[in-house]
Amino acid sequence: MVDYNFREIEEKWHSIWRKERVFEPEIDQNKKSFFINVPIPYPSGSLHLGHFYTWTRADIYARFMRMRGFNVLFPQGFHLTGGPIVGVAKRVKEKDPETLEFFKKQGVSDSELEKFSDNPYEVATYFCDTFRSDFENMGMSIDWRKLFITTSLNPHFSKFVQWQFNKLRSLGLITEGRHPVVWCPKENTPLGDHDRSEGEGESPQKFTIIKFRSGDIVLPAATLRPETIFGATNIWINDSKQYSIVEVNGERWVVASDSIAKLSLQIPGIKRMDNISPKTLLNMEAINPVNGEKIPILGAGLVDTEIGTGVVMSVPMHAPFDFYYFKKAGLKIKPKKVIDVVGDDNIVEDAIKRFGETDGGLKEATRFVYKKEFNTGVMNSMAGDLSGLQVKDVDEPISDLLRSKGAYSEMYELTGKVVCRCGAKGVVSVLEKQWFIRYSDKEWKTKTRKLIERMNIYPEDARLQFLNTLEWLGDKGAARKGGLGTPLPWDSEWIIEPLSDSTIYMAYYTIADKIEKIPLESIDDGLFDFIFYGKDDGKETYKKKFSSLREGFMYWYPVDLRLTAKELLQNHMMFFLMNHTAIFGEEHWPRGMEINGWLTVGKEKLSKSKGATLTVKKGLEMWGIDQLRMIATAGNGMDDVEWDPVSVNAFSQRIRFVLDTVEGMNIFGDEKTIIDRYLISKMNRIIAQATSEVEAFRYGNAISSSFFGMYNEFRLYLELGGRNKSSIQRFLSVFVGLNHPFFPHITEEINRRLGNKELLESSAWPSQNIEEIDDVLENEIESLINTVEDIKNIIKLIKKKPEKIQISLAGKDKFDIYNTVARETKNSKNVIEIRRAIKLNSKVLDKLLKNPDKLPVKVLDINVEMEVFEESVGYLEKTFDCKVKVERNSEEDKAMPGKPAIKIV
């Protein structure tokens, strides 16, 4: 066996493609365009096999579409927007050992490292270079002329993003408002998940503040369940704690002194005025804003002054804690029930009985009651205008009602404890003057829903997820004050944040190489209006100078396909769709998306830590590109896929066999048999199968037939004695064609060795000739194989070397009955119905219908069966090393169509 150097072959073909510029498409109005892309990655180290997985999936499709005659554009850019790179540069300056170690491992020299110190630009450049070279080593069919980076490091791109934001603003889709964030009070910055030593995933939760009044004093009770106000019996305060009067918008609020620091981050202009003793408060009465009732103020230890305002409204019939303390206080007032739950009239009492009167028990009971009432409760007649509403729909109406009474306000608490890496306890801060993209806009969502409903989405399950995401999608803060990025055009203090500047940049690919040659001064919003909308200034100023940019956009857009892993579905991909429907006309809305799962190796996800050990570089050293590309076929759909490196053997073994076969083509001749017809029939069947599997991104299924299936058919052909040179030539040419998107280099090599002159990369995808498919022949070959299995089985059972094997095929009448049943099973597979339809009294029929699980469904033919078996006598005799006799029309009882009687002596 010849030894093949796969790496050498890969490099050879890669450089040929580059030289022939097959990945650098030019605009050609006679050719349909196909624009495919993968989200721009944020560079931070080397690419790992997880990246390889996603990009290879894209590359396969790009090559597939190229072969199908499309003019394919597959570009790649890099995303530098955001904080991490700035952080890295800062940490290099501070000589953070972990960071220095990281770069050393990456092979960065000390002098280079010096340059990174406090210089994000240098870091960014470095990362972009490593990313690009990783991509190139991966053999991706990317058009690098279109490469661009984001942020003001690329001022041309920034101009584009600013145009986008001016556009959104002019459409009324940008607003200014306040926004709660988790906040580190020590470092005075937002506290993202990555910055926390404790409390990942915790977020601000909105509490409604209901303003009860007592004279000119406001008692702001914070609650998660404002709708229970109709049943408020009293106000609780903690009479062992300090209370203060603070000024809020000219009102005098009573709050626990403990809560003032927290509230001051949330309520602008809050001012502490005075102390007020709990004793004074206990002598006051408060007015319930929704019904004017006067209710007392009571002291209770249950009030935690760390939560909310330290002022709590008491609703005994709907809150276990309130019920328990209310009873203890011995008040004469009769508590009102305002929510009905079918089948549980005393839900609070029942819950306390069930969970106990301890602190923990009351907590459990509270959870239980809240959940039950929220999901199944209905506001009853005590609830005024809200009567009859379901509790889960009551949020807005109750807020509106409170607002109308001047009794509404709000605040936030964390859903759990958060601790910053610096050690400080996280709090909620409400940031003022934030810029938002109004993703909550109903009309905008309707438009986007239309897009989601009509676009191609693979796998189909993802569509539902997009539609559901649309339901809860809310406004998104679009700018912040730190990190790299593009300044907001109308307020340059703010930098547009990473998920907002990367929503329509795919359009920028279509012009990237051209626009970056235009002097910055000539670029204004008018230019982009011209490129993307064809708007000119009346004197055709833009058209005269920039028509090629407009042409590029019009030719390549829209995005035909965007591929990514599932974690981007509900954020990035959603924003991508939303922004397209806002900014572009329907003809430029995206056409397709593919969402894939995660790659795992040894059941571990390729996160950053694991990824560092399984870099693309290492993988390529060990296996080479084509073999490594098996990864992309590891699974289908959105499930995570496990990849076992050992499985690459399957590839090289078979490829070697094919290469050897091609080397030794001269041993084959001109003689054709029924086996050749079979081979070509199978080939045509597989072409259609493989094509539809690739189209649907079920790559695993695709190579299962195009690679392994074809290989196995080829082996079978040889085993059955197939020796025709032109059949083999034709079959292998189709084999390399169908497999080229998956294993581009080696297929290109085999194709050339087969004597085909054209580059596979630019030749046509194999097409099916349906005329050559012969169902009956395929079924009969299967009969032959099954019969061989049976014979082997019997020989094993009788433990004796056969001297002679006699194979008796069933007679024509049996075939007739068999085929009648096979046709009938297409209508119904119910044995009783088949019998009724056929109306025949026959032992053969009884036998066929005996096992309802094994009904005949294939059509068979006595003559074909005869031909197949007779032509295979040589093969059978070789296999069993004895005389084999085939006879037809036998009276043998056991012989059935497709299952001849076997006699071994």
Added chain:
RNA sequence: GCAGAGGUAGCGAAGCGGUCAAACGUGUAAGGCUAAGGACCUUAUGGCUUAGGCCUUCGAGGGUUCAAAUCCCUCCCUCUGCACCA
């Protein structure tokens, strides 16, 4: 908690009402070929079976059907996202 997806033989992964003891790949075992190892070839790989057969399986438990890995219900477990984070 909310939303979506999923749990199939040692492993990975197809199948999504009847051709299912379940494709394909890989692993394991025995034999062949080799000076030897690798590669390659043959066979076995749920259980039972001296003539091609039978029995029990597709997270657990129920149900629908002549027929369920496939449809419905309940439960258990896993993955993804939940927004200032790229």
